[in-house]
Structures are given as structure tokens and as C-alpha cells.
Amino acid sequence: MLLINIFGGITRCDEIAAGIVDAVKKLDPSCALVVRMEGTNKEKGLEILTQAADAVTVVDNVREGVRATVAKVEKA
Amino acid sequence: MSILIDQNSKVLVQGITGREGTFHAEQMLAYNTRVVGGVTPGKGGLSVHGVPVFNTVREAVEATGADTTVLFVPPLYTKQGLMEAIAAGVPQVITIAEHVPVHDMMNVMACARGTGCRVIGPNSFGVISPGKAKAGFMAHRIFSEGPVAVMSRSATNCYETVFMLTERGIGQSTCIGIGGDMIPGSTFTDFLPMFEADEQTKVIVLIGEIGGQEEEKAAAFIKAHISKPVVALIAGKNAPKERSMGHAGAIVAPDGTGSAENKETALRAAGVHIAESTMDIVEICARFLA
Numbered sequence: 183m184l185l186i187n188i189f190g191g192i193t194r195c196d197e198i199a200a201g202i203v204d205a206v207k208k209l210d211p212s213c214a215l216v217v218r219m220e221g222t223n224k225e226k227g228l229e230i231l232t233q234a235a236d237a238v239t240v241v242d243n244v245r246e247g248v249r250a251t252v253a254k255v256e257k258a
Numbered sequence: 259m260s261i262l263i264d265q266n267s268k269v270l271v272q273g274i275t276g277r278e279g280t281f282h283a284e285q286m287l288a289y290n291t292r293v294v295g296g297v298t299p300g301k302g303g304l305s306v307h308g309v310p311v312f313n314t315v316r317e318a319v320e321a322t323g324a325d326t327t328v329l330f331v332p333p334l335y336t337k338q339g340l341m342e343a344i345a346a347g348v349p350q351v352i353t354i355a356e357h358v359p360v361h362d363m364m365n366v367m368a369c370a371r372g373t374g375c376r377v378i379g380p381n382s383f384g385v386i387s388p389g390k391a392k393a394g395f396m397a398h399r400i401f402s403e404g405p406v407a408v409m410s411r412s413a414t415n416c417y418e419t420v421f422m423l424t425e426r427g428i429g430q431s432t433c434i435g436i437g438g439d440m441i442p443g444s445t446f447t448d449f450l451p452m453f454e455a456d457e458q459t460k461v462i463v464l465i466g467e468i469g470g471q472e473e474e475k476a477a478a479f480i481k482a483h484i485s486k487p488v489v490a491l492i493a494g495k496n497a498p499k500e501r502s503m504g505h506a507g508a509i510v511a512p513d514g515t516g517s518a519e520n521k522e523t524a525l526r527a528a529g530v531h532i533a534e535s536t537m538d539i540v541e542i543c544a545r546f547l548a
Contacts, residue, residue: 189397189417189418189421191383191396191397191413192278192413220397220400220417222395222397244418
């Protein structure tokens with residue numbers, strides 16, 4: 183289980199998203215991924231993340247992120 | 259009102275031809291900030307998003323009357339850029355890059371002190387007065403205009419707080435990135451009297467973290483001089499000693515100096531309301547504004 187929480191200022195969400203997509207493709211991770219992205223280039227980032235839609239659960243804020251993470255851990 | 263920056267501020271961007279400088283100059287312009295010029299040595303005469311580029315800060319100031327400069331300059335060139343801005347007489351200098359060498363900042367601050375120049379940063383996200391202008395790299399759409407002042411050593415903790423304040427319908431007067439390096443150019447105590455005097459500000463939020471003594475100094479200042487409610491969050495409660503946590507300046511000394519506990523104790527004794535989380539900051543602010 184991995185929760186990624188990015189609030190982009192100088193960090194750009196699209197660059198983070200590209201990294202996540204790349205990692206999912208190369209590593210085929212066995213753990214579930216929950217990603218919350220907000221801030222600079224959020225829309226571009228979310229669009230890129232759809233390429234890894236099978237592996238990544240996208241959430242809208244920290245509370246949702248924690249809830250989704252806990253739910254997945256309890257299910258596992 | 260708000261403090262430090264508004265729609266009348268004339269902002270320079272040092273390093274405007276670099277990747278970050280170009281991108282964030284455009285973002286500042288999109289927020290209606292008066293970005294009057296950029297500086298990159300050797301690139302004078304160019305134009306970036308319609309903003310004229312100058313070779314030196316002095317030329318830029320003479321041509322534009324800039325009163326604030328933001329440095330999108332790598333850490334090892336920051337000293338040079340800061341010295342140039344101070345020598346050119348810019349009254350307010352905001353510096354973005356993280357990990358400026360400690361000795362460089364010692365020199366810079368020694369020079370700045372005699373001139374009255376206000377240095378903000380290094381490792382600052384900048385300054386924003388929502389609805390008016392911004393000088394820095396914060397994602398401006400999460401901010402909204404209103405009565406809460408925020409100053410924070412951590413950019414992310416500030417964004418998260420502002421995001422939830424705005425969601426809750428509570429706007430901000432001015433938000434300042436103090437920065438997380440060892441030697442901050444300006445700190446909480448420098449801005450507290452400005453927020454006390456600012457008519458727009460009704461509640462002051464101070465987001466500190468482990469390391470240094472600035473929160474303790476702020477506590478003493480608040481006790482003596484601040485009548486407005488102050489809400490504080492101290493990050494790093496579970497940090498081990500002698501290890502820097504994320505920021506160079508976020509480190510608890512072997513004797514416990516700089517611990518979250520010390521800071522919270524000092525702030526509580528000064529009548530400051532301690533928040534346990536960013537969500538808690540919002541709840542406490544909402545109570546004061548109800």
C-alpha cells in the first residue's frame with residue numbers, strides 16, 4: 183500500500199504523474215497506489231495518470247486519501 | 259490592506275530566462291501581478307512573456323522602479339544575486355532556492371542589515387496577497403482573499419492549510435513563506451507587528467517546525483505586543499534528535515533545543531492557540547471568525 187500526496191508549488195503535478203506512470207509500467211508494483219495531487223499543473227497531471235488507471239486510485243484531498251488507504255489495507 | 263505585496267508592487271524576476279523563472283513569471287502575470295522586468299546577466303534586451311530582460315538589477319531598477327525582486331536562481335548563485343539586489347537598493351528581496359550555503363547567507367544578512375533591505379527566504383515559496391498579487395511560485399488558485407494571515411516555514415503545510423481555509427470559505431490577507439533553511443532572512447517576529455497593524459488581518463496563523471529558536475522568539479513577542487488571536491502548528495513532533503527532517507533547518511539539537519515540545523510550551527504560555535493538524539488550524543480560525 184502506497185499513498186502519494188503531492189501539493190505542487192514549484193513541483194509540477196504533471197511531472198510527478200509522468201514519473202508514477204513510468205514507475206508503474208517498469209516495475210509493475212504489487213502494492214496498491216493511492217494518489218492525491220493538488221496545485222501546479224493538477225489537470226495535466228490527472229490526465230497523465232489515466233494512463234495508469236488500473237494501478238492507481240486517484241483521490242481529491244487528504245481525508246479521502248487516508249480513507250481510501252485504510253479501506254485498501256483493511257481489505258488486504 | 260494586506261502586507262508586503264499588493265496590486266501596486268513592481269516586481270522583478272531574477273533568473274527570468276531560466277525554466278522556473280519563465281514559467282513562474284508567466285504565472286505571476288496571470289495573477290495580475292505587475293512584473294515589470296527580469297534580470298539575466300548577458301541576456302539584456304530579450305523579452306519574456308512581454309517582460310523586458312536586463313543584464314543587471316541596477317539597470318532593471320533604474321528603468322522600472324521595481325520595489326520587490328524574486329530570485330529564481332540556483333543556490334550557489336543566490337549570494338551573488340542577493341548581493342546585487344541589495345546593492346541596487348531593492349527594498350524587498352525574495353529568494354526561492356533551497357540549500358543556499360549557510361556562510362553565503364551569513365554574508366548576505368550582514369550586508370542587508372545596514373541597508374534596511376528585507377530579505378525573505380531562502381527556500382521560500384514567496385509572498386501572496388490573495389486577489390491582489392503574488393511574488394513566488396505558490397499555486398495561486400487555492401488562495402482566496404480574506405481575514406487570515408499565514409506565515410509558514412513549510413510550503414506544503416501552508417498550501418494544505420490555505421486549501422482547507424478556502425474550502426471552508428475563509429480567505430487570507432497575506433501568506434508568507436519563511437523558508438526552511440538554517441538562516442532565514444526574515445522570520446515570524448519580523449512580520450508579527452505588520453499583521454498586528456494590518457486592518458484586513460483578524461487572525462494570525464504561524465506554522466513552525468522543529469529546529470532553531472524562532473518560534474520561541476515569536477512567543478515572547480506575541481506575549482508583549484500582539485493583541486490579535488494567533489494560531490500555531492508545530493510540525494515534527496515525532497522527529498528524532500540530531501537529524502534534519504526534510505528542511506536543512508528542521509533539526510533538534512542533542513540537548514533538545516528546537517524540539518516541538520519546547521516551542522509549543524513557549525507559545526501556549528504566550529496565549530497562542532496550538533493546533534494539532536492543518537485541519538485543526540482551520541477549525542480554530544473558524545471559531546475566531548464566527
